[in-house]
Amino acid sequence: MNKTLLIFRHEFRHTIRRTGFIVLTILPPLLALLGIGVFHIVSGITRPPAEVTEIGYVDEAGGFDQFTTQGNITLVRFDTPETATQALIKKDIKEYFIIPSDFISTGIIRRYTTQRELRPPAATTAAIEDFISSNLLAGKVPEVTAARVKAPLNLVTTTLAATGAVAPEQGGYANLVIPGIFGALLAVSLMFSSIYLLQGLGAEKENRLMEILLSSVSTRQLIGGKVLGIGAAGLAQVAVWVAATPFLLNLASSSIGGFISTIQIPPNLLALAVVYFVLGYLLFAVFSIGVAAISSSVREAQTLASIFTTWVIAPFWFLSAIMEFPYSPAWVVLSIFPFSAPVLVILRLGLTGVPGWQLATSIAVLVLCIFGGLVLASKLLRTYMLMYGKRPNLGEIIRNLRSG
Amino acid sequence: MPVVEVNHIVKSYADKIAVNDLSFSIAPNEIFGLIGPNGAGKTTTLRMMMDIIKPDSGTVTILGEKLTEASKNKLGYLPEERGLYRNLTVIDSIIYLASLKGMDRHSAEEKADELLNHTGMLPHKGKKIEELSKGMGQIIQLIVTIIHDPELVVLDEPFAGLDPVNTELLKMIFVDLRNRDKAVILSTHQMNQVEELCDRILMIDNGRSVLQGNLTEIKSRYRSNSVIIDSEGDLGQIPGVTEKRAHKGYVELILDGNTTPKQVLERLVGTGIVINRFEAATPSLNEIFLKVAGKNHE
Numbered sequence: 001m002n003k004t005l006l007i008f009r010h011e012f013r014h015t016i017r018r019t020g021f022i023v024l025t026i027l028p029p030l031l032a033l034l035g036i037g038v039f040h041i042v043s044g045i046t047r048p049p050a051e052v053t054e055i056g057y058v059d060e061a062g063g064f065d066q067f068t069t070q071g072n073i074t075l076v077r078f079d080t081p082e083t084a085t086q087a088l089i090k091k092d093i094k095e096y097f098i099i100p101s102d103f104i105s106t107g108i109i110r111r112y113t114t115q116r117e118l119r120p121p122a123a124t125t126a127a128i129e130d131f132i133s134s135n136l137l138a139g140k141v142p143e144v145t146a147a148r149v150k151a152p153l154n155l156v157t158t159t160l161a162a163t164g165a166v167a168p169e170q171g172g173y174a175n176l177v178i179p180g181i182f183g184a185l186l187a188v189s190l191m192f193s194s195i196y197l198l199q200g201l202g203a204e205k206e207n208r209l210m211e212i213l214l215s216s217v218s219t220r221q222l223i224g225g226k227v228l229g230i231g232a233a234g235l236a237q238v239a240v241w242v243a244a245t246p247f248l249l250n251l252a253s254s255s256i257g258g259f260i261s262t263i264q265i266p267p268n269l270l271a272l273a274v275v276y277f278v279l280g281y282l283l284f285a286v287f288s289i290g291v292a293a294i295s296s297s298v299r300e301a302q303t304l305a306s307i308f309t310t311w312v313i314a315p316f317w318f319l320s321a322i323m324e325f326p327y328s329p330a331w332v333v334l335s336i337f338p339f340s341a342p343v344l345v346i347l348r349l350g351l352t353g354v355p356g357w358q359l360a361t362s363i364a365v366l367v368l369c370i371f372g373g374l375v376l377a378s379k380l381l382r383t384y385m386l387m388y389g390k391r392p393n394l395g396e397i398i399r400n401l402r403s404g
Numbered sequence: 405m406p407v408v409e410v411n412h413i414v415k416s417y418a419d420k421i422a423v424n425d426l427s428f429s430i431a432p433n434e435i436f437g438l439i440g441p442n443g444a445g446k447t448t449t450l451r452m453m454m455d456i457i458k459p460d461s462g463t464v465t466i467l468g469e470k471l472t473e474a475s476k477n478k479l480g481y482l483p484e485e486r487g488l489y490r491n492l493t494v495i496d497s498i499i500y501l502a503s504l505k506g507m508d509r510h511s512a513e514e515k516a517d518e519l520l521n522h523t524g525m526l527p528h529k530g531k532k533i534e535e536l537s538k539g540m541g542q543i544i545q546l547i548v549t550i551i552h553d554p555e556l557v558v559l560d561e562p563f564a565g566l567d568p569v570n571t572e573l574l575k576m577i578f579v580d581l582r583n584r585d586k587a588v589i590l591s592t593h594q595m596n597q598v599e600e601l602c603d604r605i606l607m608i609d610n611g612r613s614v615l616q617g618n619l620t621e622i623k624s625r626y627r628s629n630s631v632i633i634d635s636e637g638d639l640g641q642i643p644g645v646t647e648k649r650a651h652k653g654y655v656e657l658i659l660d661g662n663t664t665p666k667q668v669l670e671r672l673v674g675t676g677i678v679i680n681r682f683e684a685a686t687p688s689l690n691e692i693f694l695k696v697a698g699k700n701h702e
Contacts, residue, residue: 003504006503007504207489208486209489212483213504214456215481382457386451
């Protein structure tokens with residue numbers, strides 16, 4: 001059998017049998033399953049009770065005596081704050097509020113409750129708002145107008161293409177879901193594939209195996225077999241996650257089904273995700289080889305590699321800024337910068353789309369960096385894989401690379 | 405046809421020349437000693453022979469051709485820095501590394517069992533490498549080096565850290581390899597092992613060849629005009645002897661330029677003293693090593 005294939009098979013088998021790999025493969029779907037389960041349980045517990053809740057109020061402004069039934073909430077009028085407080089202590093009412101005499105000019109409503117909370121429950125706020133506005137408008141405007149004042153607009157946006165026709169992608173959060181999931185999976189698999197490669201090469205250097213391997217195979221065969229073997233293991237991991245996604249989405253749809261039905265997959269996303277996974281993995285792989293070659297231990301290699309692996313997750317740090325200012329030139333630059341490009345481009349595809357020239361430039365830069373990195377990594381591997389004990393400084397590395 | 409032919413190889417790094425215009429050849433059925441002080445360039449030479457690093461100039465041919473991926477399968481290399489996959493079992497390590505030398509799984513397993521049995525390591529076949537002692541690890545490493553029946557076996561400090569029992573075991577294996585027409589290169593600091601095992605030697609210092617040839621011929625070349633004698637009674641004045649050097653258990657007699665050891669023996673026998681041991685003094689390889697290496701470092 002071809003020696004590259006032998007190394008590929010060994011690395012693939014060795015990687016997928018690692019405890020860390022197995023845990024990482026099953027953990028995300030398991031966590032998602034747990035999350036969905038917890039959501040179901042929590043939403044079941046905290047769902048508003050079906051029975052009627054009584055909330056008291058004291059009308060010091062006058063005129064608030066109609067519309068006292070608001071869904072499951074019944075508003076009970078009290079003449080004074082003292083009587084309302086007594087009812088609250090006796091648990092006759094859940095809470096009460098006061099409409100002060102100067103309410104019309106200030107808009108202030110004073111609410112009293114025995115419960116400690118971060119903010120008033122949404123159902124209570126909505127009931128009070130409806131009660132106030134309905135009473136204020138009663139008899140002064142037609143019912144239809146009153147309803148419009150209470151819910152003034154429902155903004156429906158349509159995105160048009162450059163031709164003026166309705167664009168196939170209409171944007172929104174639903175559009176970001178699939179690219180977001182792909183981006184996260186891409187980031188995790190790139191990070192961990194790089195770590196596996198670093199650990200594999202670092203351990204072979206630490207265990208003094210390099211010389212034995214290189215007396216049997218060429219540097220090219222060694223790099224090829226390792227990169228392909230560990231890359232295939234990473235791809236298998238992503239495949240497990242992707243295969244679990246429809247099942248998890250289906251399970252989640254029972255609680256957030258309305259939202260899931262609005263999810264759109266941007267065109268070319270799958271093809272570009274594969275392209276960026278392959279290119280991203282190759283880029284991180286060649287740089288991992290270089291780092292492993294110059295490091296004296298696995299730990300040192302991982303520390304050094306964080307200089308570039310950090311860029312994989314960097315787009316998620318800026319996610320809120322990307323959503324707030326999607327057309328900033330900073331994202332264009334980071335979409336072309338090879339270490340952040342794979343994940344950022346996938347995320348931007350779901351947000352605003354990425355112009356063709358940016359995609360082409362980003363892919364071209366990635367390809368160039370992979371080839372440049374491969375030449376550099378091969379040289380570093382040949383020069384430093386057999387040097388043990390101490391990490392060379394930057395000056396030594398440059399001198400040795402120049403001297404060939 | 406020589407198994408190895410090294411012609412004028414040069415290798416330099418940023419700040420030093422590690423190997424400088426080195427040439428030698430090794431025949432089948434030969435144990436070839438590569439000796440030299442620390443930093444002389446021995447390991448760099450071996451790495452160039454194994455195509456692990458490339459020479460700046462010069463050529464290395466193995467079995468008549470430049471080293472290719474296929475011809476790497478005909479070489480066995482035991483590097484000075486020992487290493488195996490610590491998390492793999494003994495048998496899995498051997499089979500994987502043998503497969504990289506072109507062996508199929510079945511043959512590798514069969515041969516591994518034979519060698520493990522021969523070296524007394526068969527009971528440890530299923531253990532992880534990290535569970536073995538250092539000496540045991542070295543035996544496994546040697547098995548990995550020779551399992552594919554290479555034509556050339558390169559051994560860099562093979563006896564380092566081994567107990568006398570395993571040292572003897574390795575020596576028997578090396579002699580057996582030579583008897584099966586294999587070429588063996590032995591790079592070591594242990595001169596007694598070189599004297600015992602090697603047919604020819606190459607001494608390098610500062611990357612250059614300083615001594616090369618048949619071991620017996622070299623020892624003869626460095627022989628001083630003296631004899632060693634262990635006798636009972638006073639030797640007295642012996643014609644032709646210019647100096648007597650007393651050592652523990654024997655006396656070294658330095659002869660003048662016109663006297664041969666045979667003449668001294670005849671004269672001593674004539675005196676009637678009891679002679680337990682008489683031999684022409686030949687320097688040990690260690691002494692030659694110190695003499696040559698010392699001269700180069702003066």
